[in-house]
Amino acid sequence: KQxxxxxxxxxxxxxxxxxVLNCSFTDSAIYNLQWFRQDPGKGLTSLLLIxxxxxxxxxxxxxASLDKSSGRSTLYIAASQPGDSATYLCAVxxxxxxxxxxxxxxxxxxxxP
Amino acid sequence: xxxxxxxxTHLIKTRGQQVTLRCSPISGHTSVYWYQQALGLGLxxxxxxxxxxxxxxxxFPPRFSGRQFPNYSSELNVNALELEDSALxxxxxxxxxxxxxxxxxxxxSVL
Numbered sequence: 001k002q003x004x005x006x007x008x009x010x011x012x013x014x015x016x017x018x019x020v021l022n023c024s025f026t027d028s029a030i031y032n033l034q035w036f037r038q039d040p041g042k043g044l045t046s047l048l049l050i051x052x053x054x055x056x057x058x059x060x061x062x063x064a065s066l067d068k069s070s071g072r073s074t075l076y077i078a079a080s081q082p083g084d085s086a087t088y089l090c091a092v093x094x095x096x097x098x099x100x101x102x103x104x105x106x107x108x109x110x111x112x113p
Numbered sequence: 114x115x116x117x118x119x120x121x122t123h124l125i126k127t128r129g130q131q132v133t134l135r136c137s138p139i140s141g142h143t144s145v146y147w148y149q150q151a152l153g154l155g156l157x158x159x160x161x162x163x164x165x166x167x168x169x170x171x172x173f174p175p176r177f178s179g180r181q182f183p184n185y186s187s188e189l190n191v192n193a194l195e196l197e198d199s200a201l202x203x204x205x206x207x208x209x210x211x212x213x214x215x216x217x218x219x220x221x222s223v224l
Contacts, residue, residue: 031210043117043203043215089156093210100169101146101213103156 002027004092004104012110017080021107023073023090030094035064035075037086038106044089047075080111115139117216119204125222126194134189134219138206144168145187146213147179151200159202162187191221199223 003026013019023033032051036044048057048064050073056065063076073090087106118137126132138145147159158171162181176192185206191198199222205215 034213036215041201041218041220043217044205046212046214049212091213093213100158100161103158105155 002030002092002094002102004090004102006088006090006104006107008107009105010108010110012112013080014112015080015082017111018076018078019080019109021075021077021088021109023075023104025071025073025092025102027094028068028071030068030092033064033066033073033090033092034101035062035073036089036091038089039086047088077109080109082111082113085109085111117204117206117214119202119216119219121219122217123220123222125224127224128194128196130194131190131192132194132221134191134202134204134221136187136189136204136206136216138185138187138204139214142206142208142214143185144207144209145181145185146205147187147189148203148205149173149200150203150218151197156203160189194223196223 005024007022030052034049035047038044050057050066061078066073087108089106091101091103093101120135144163146161148156150156160179161169165181179189181187201218201220203218205213207213
C-alpha cells in the first residue's frame with residue numbers, strides 16, 4: 001500500500017527566502033507525481049506534474065524534482081512572497097492503484113512580510 | 114476552457130437528510146474523483162468514476178454513493194446525513210493518467 005508523507009508539517013519564513021518542501025513515498029512504482037497548493041476552504045490548484053520518466057519540472061519560481069528510486073520529491077520555491085502562503089500537497093499516481101491518487105498530508109507555509 | 118465546476122458551493126442540511134452534490138469535469142476528461150476534506154484534516158478519497166463505471170471506492174459507508182453520466186458529469190449522494198459529514202467535498206477530473214484538476218468544492222454543513 002502506497003503511503004505519502006510530507007516534511008515539514010508547517011513552515012514559517014520571512015519574505016524573500018528560498019525554501020524547500022519535501023515529499024516521500026513508499027512505493028517507487030509510480031506513474032507520475034503532482035504538486036498542488038490549497039488556500040483555506042478552497043479547492044486544490046495544480047502547480048506541477050512530473051512524469052515518472054522525468055527528473056524535474058519548472059514553472060516560474062517553482063521547481064519540482066523527482067527521485068523515483070529513493071521515493072522522494074522536492075518542491076523548491078524561490079524568492080518567497082506572502083502570496084505563496086498556503087498548504088502544499090504532493091500526490092502520487094500509479095497503475096498499481098488503479099490510476100488512483102494518494103495524497104500527502106501537506107505542508108502549511110506562511111511567508112511573513 | 115472551463116475548469117471543473119461544482120454545485121452548489123455551500124449547503125446546510127440537518128441530520129438524517131439526504132444531499133446531492135454535482136460535478137462537471139473539464140471537457141474531454143473521462144475520469145472523475147470525489148474527495149472529502151473535514152476541517153483541519155487531509156483529503157480522504159471517496160469515489161473514482163471512469164467511462165461511466167465506478168472504478169474504486171474509499172473507506173466510506175454505503176450511504177455515500179454516486180454515479181457518472183454519459184456526458185461524464187457526476188453526482189455524489191449522501192444519505193442519512195450525520196454531523197461528522199460536515200466537510201468540504203472536492204471533485205477532480207482528468208483524462209487517463211494525466212494531470213489532475215480540482216473544482217472549488219462544495220462546503221457542506223450538517224446541523
